[in-house]
Amino acid sequence: DVVMTQSPLSLPVTLGQPASISCRSSQSLVYSDGNTYLNWFQQRPGQSPRRLIYKVSNRDSGVPDRFSGSGSGTDFTLKISRVEAEDVGIYYCMQGTHWPYSFGQGTKLEIK
Amino acid sequence: EVQLVESGGGLVQPGGSLRLSCAASGFTFRSYLMNWVRQAPGKGLEWVANIKQDGSEKYYVDSVKGRFTISRDNARNSLYLQMNSLRAEDTAVYYCARGRGSYWGQGTLVTVSS
Secondary structure (H helix, E strand, O other), X not given: XXXXXXXXXXXXXXXXXXEEEEEEEOOOOEOOOOOEOEEEEEEOOOOOOEEEEEOOOEEOOOOOOOEEEEEEOOEEEEEEOOOOHHHOEEEEEEEOOOOOOEEXXXXXXXEO | OOEEEEEOOEEEOOOOOEEEEEEEEOOOHHHOXXXXXXXXXOOOEEEEEEEOOXXXXXXXXXXXXXXXXXXXXXXXXXXXXXXXXXXXXXOEEEEEEEOOOOEEOOOEEEXXXX
């Protein structure tokens, strides 16, 4: 099974400052169709997960442009250019290339 | 507007059974792979099972193989998860999710306890 490893697991950030989360997979996430199914999710306290980024770098509808995704192969990054109060929550990377799909452990973002 | 509404959760004794349902609306249900994902209290996310658009292929995480069955009824825009031989470690909020996580329901809590 593919293991997804996120770092850091805890991320205290000052409002207005940038934040970055790393995600590494134990295998390449390039699918046979040429796509890389690496997604990023945000889960605010008490809410369902919400997808922010799909296929490495594509923002979902309604996601602020301060969120961006990058990477390839086995190394991926989610960046928030300027953290706002509403960004507090847990962020998960997820691979949808190999079954069973799998998530990283989650990174808890809090305001310093 | 895409909506996924789960139901069927509750308290069940170890070894018991439960059937979860997910009612979908706002999109062409038969065109999408559908999934069940769970989250144990205070823990991370775990993909449990998925089913292809026509129901011809189904996949399960090892921990539920032989105990859980995913199914769908495209005429009723509904997804199901039959859970048998439930264990304490199956206690979680169960989410219905479309595709590779593009939309999620609000979840339904399953508690396995005597």
